[in-house]
Amino acid sequence: MNAIEFDNVGKLYHLGQVGTGTLSHDLNRWWQTRILRREDPYLKIGETNDRSTKGNSDFVWALKDISFNVAEGEVVGIIGKNGAGKSTLLKLLSRVTSPTTGEIRARGRIASLLEVGTGFHQEMTGRENIYMNGSIMGMTRAEINRKLDEIVDFAGVERYLDTPVKRYSSGMTVRLGFAVAAFLEPEILVVDEVLAVGDAEFQKKAIGKMQDVSSGEGRTVLFVSHNMAAVRSLCQRGVILEDGKMVYDGLIGDAVDNYLERCRTDIFDGVPADRDIEGKRAYIEKFDICDENGDACQDISFTEPLSCSLSVRATEDLNLSVRVTVFDVNENRVLSLDSRDIGRFFRLRAGGSAIISCKTESSLEIRPGRYHVNVSIRQGSILLDYIPNACCFDVKEDDFWGSGRYDREYMPIVLKKHIWEEEVI
16 A cells, blocks of 8 residues: 655745735635646746756746655655755655645645754643644654653753753754654655754664664655665665756666766766856866876776876965875775875966866775766865865676685675685695
8 A cells, every 4th residue: 555645746936925916816726726626827937946046937846746655664765966955855745835836735644854943842841742742643642651751761851851852962953853753653654865964873773763664664765865875775775866856766776876977977977167266265166087097087997096186276386285185986985095194286377277187006906886076276274175076986796706706795885805725735
């Protein structure tokens, strides 16, 4: 049985204005949509939610034509870039706002963690907020009493339980909010990227709890995150949103791979040409992963060294260092090349530029797959410029061992040549 059904759901926003602009238009919209069950007469003008360009209309579709079902006990990851419509989708499901078109059907109580402090009254204490949220979900005081100790213990806020929530840090608020949402036994748990506010230990606890809620208790979870490692470990299925539309729905591994493939051209396209460099003492103009001839490339073998090149321009005399960091698709830091580590600094004159290159002394020796690179320049401990996702490259499959053996499933991130010896006793 389906726990959630999205049926041709759309959400239209009129930029800079609430309502249609006039009372007569608002009444006409209400009559047409609510009474006659017709399409909104003021939706004739609209366009895709592409934030990178200035549109010609004041109407923007945050979501359009979204249709998919979520089965009971299923854990679904909602994936997409910023502005793709992920949070809007969860807000519609949580009834924070209403869809402009279509219908959402959900069976069971929904507990949502959408933003820091969602559902909390800032003047009330943590204890009072727990009881208030439980009451909103239809729980009796006795039921909440039975869960209170678990909530407080998981959130780690016992000392501040009777302190107004407005005095909590964002991390404390998130911990308590998640504990309330997870332990008050909702049939559907909705969690947005807000977990990123918590520390690494809490994120691990939260993901473990969501796994328990889904697999152990058979509850349904919708999870939004930019952390692909968390999405892979928690979810069974992935839905990709792009410019307000659903562009992929499938197994989580395939969904993450599909998303990263889309990102290859969308976000791993080098140093942005139109970025703001005003006031920077030095900035990165270009960055490339290079082949053995020094030409820019996107494919290298794990039997080859890693080579990169960047162009830097200075607006004043500087002595700077460079750091290049390589991440895998799960955001694990695989490799860091920092000129400070070997005492290497680069002197640039005001108005001058330099091409700085780096090459590992030995072969790359990391498993085949897709990797992306962040690059930064510093003067001492001062960050001068930073380019996240400066480029993306693929490590090609090759006969690394020289034996013809290739086992992707058990292949670690780092590969090392090794020697086995035997002494017969």
